[in-house]
Amino acid sequence: VWAHIPEAPADPILGLNEAFKADPHPSKLNLGVGAYRTEDGKPLVLNVVRKAEMALVTDPNSNKEYLGIAGNAVFCRLSRELAFGTSCQAVRGNRIATVQSLSGTGALRVGAEFLKEHHPSKVIYLPQPTWGNHTKVFKRAGLEVRTYRYYDSTTCGLNFQGLMEDLMGAPSDSIILLHACAHNPTGVDPTPDQWKQMLKAIAGKQLLPFFDSAYQGFASGSLSADAAGLRMFADACPQLLLAQSYAKNMGMYGERAGALSVLCSSQGEAAVVASQLKQVIRPMYSNPPRHGAGIVAAILGSPELFREWEVELSGMADRIKLMRSKLHEALRQRGTPGSWEHILKQIGMFSYTGLSKRQVEHVTKKWHIYMTLDGRISMAGLSAKTCGYLADAMDDAVRN
Numbered sequence: 001v002w003a004h005i006p007e008a009p010a011d012p013i014l015g016l017n018e019a020f021k022a023d024p025h026p027s028k029l030n031l032g033v034g035a036y037r038t039e040d041g042k043p044l045v046l047n048v049v050r051k052a053e054m055a056l057v058t059d060p061n062s063n064k065e066y067l068g069i070a071g072n073a074v075f076c077r078l079s080r081e082l083a084f085g086t087s088c089q090a091v092r093g094n095r096i097a098t099v100q101s102l103s104g105t106g107a108l109r110v111g112a113e114f115l116k117e118h119h120p121s122k123v124i125y126l127p128q129p130t131w132g133n134h135t136k137v138f139k140r141a142g143l144e145v146r147t148y149r150y151y152d153s154t155t156c157g158l159n160f161q162g163l164m165e166d167l168m169g170a171p172s173d174s175i176i177l178l179h180a181c182a183h184n185p186t187g188v189d190p191t192p193d194q195w196k197q198m199l200k201a202i203a204g205k206q207l208l209p210f211f212d213s214a215y216q217g218f219a220s221g222s223l224s225a226d227a228a229g230l231r232m233f234a235d236a237c238p239q240l241l242l243a244q245s246y247a248k249n250m251g252m253y254g255e256r257a258g259a260l261s262v263l264c265s266s267q268g269e270a271a272v273v274a275s276q277l278k279q280v281i282r283p284m285y286s287n288p289p290r291h292g293a294g295i296v297a298a299i300l301g302s303p304e305l306f307r308e309w310e311v312e313l314s315g316m317a318d319r320i321k322l323m324r325s326k327l328h329e330a331l332r333q334r335g336t337p338g339s340w341e342h343i344l345k346q347i348g349m350f351s352y353t354g355l356s357k358r359q360v361e362h363v364t365k366k367w368h369i370y371m372t373l374d375g376r377i378s379m380a381g382l383s384a385k386t387c388g389y390l391a392d393a394m395d396d397a398v399r400n
């Protein structure tokens with residue numbers, strides 16, 4: 001019965017891990033998936049995560065019971081406060097329904113399923129370009145996916161005029177996906193003033209913002225500064241959605257700890273929305289895993305652990321910034337044709353190099369360096385040792 005099924009292509013991001021593993025070349029380099037690596041190219045478990053985890057597993061009162069459908073309630077409250085801030089009116093007025101999710105992707109999917117059933121518009125606008133999985137998540141949930149202009153390849157910056165025109169042209173009630181900070185894949189974010197203008201357009205046209213926050217703390221190094229756009233919207237919009245992930249900022253990739261928040265216009269509405277979110281979750285995966293959320297809740301809930309986390313987080317962000325300057329300098333030294341200023345200017349985990357598909361294929365085939373075909377590289381996968389090798393490969397690709 002399966003004979004007629006065509007083989008699906010490898011995932012454009014996660015599929016690179018498989019190709020990388022299968023490559024025997026000694027100098028191979030994986031800059032595909034956005035996962036932090038140490039200077040030695042090794043995965044990093046934060047000390048604060050180890051500490052919280054140790055306390056959790058040695059606690060004689062801990063157990064392996066099911067969580068409720070909405071997950072760990074303390075984790076949900078602390079996640080909401082981390083994103084929106086404790087002084088947010090919606091937080092203080094209990095107007096936000098939050099459920100634990102299978103990291104950011106799970107939050108997006110549960111949010112999408114909820115919108116499909118309960119929102120008047122089934123149309124979602126995604127920035128062009130966006131994280132490759134966004135399109136699939138929303139299509140699979142049955143929403144119609146459209147795009148708004150975002151990136152200007154001539155300036156390697158934001159196409160703000162195009163973005164505003166597309167927002168103004170969207171039918172009212174449409175859903176607008178916004179990257180809260182450190183836009184993936186471009187590393188280009190709106191300025192505070194641009195956020196303000198976007199808010200005016202979105203609120204004025206009664207569009208529904210859906211924020212994806214996968215990199216809080218990775219853009220500026222400050223958790224609150226990275227939430228500034230979201231917080232501005234939360235103060236002014238009657239409704240919005242937020243998907244949060246702890247994969248990157250706590251390095252908890254495989255623990256799948258995340259949250260979906262739906263901001264509502266009243267406390268009663270939030271309670272009703274929470275009940276409907278549970279209706280989405282129960283037939284999908286019943287209830288979420290408890291381990292990762294327990295670790296996150298312990299860190300967010302302890303002022304001491306929270307401070308330790310902030311230090312380690314800014315350590316990761318700083319190392320990425322250092323890699324930007326090292327790669328930029330290495331390209332400058334080689335006299336590689338083109339301007340590479342954007343590598344310094346872009347923020348977050350990625351750099352959108354501007355390499356074409358053909359050049360990426362060349363770099364992968366000849367130099368065994370893995371990156372997505374749109375020319376995105378994970379800066380977090382680079383080290384002082386490998387910057388020169390990457391610059392050699394980029395230089396070669398650009399000249400040939």
Ligand code: LMR
Nearest residue numbers: 013014032033034131184
């Ligand atoms: C990425 O963009 O590399 C990450 O968000 C990992 C993923 O799941 O694609």
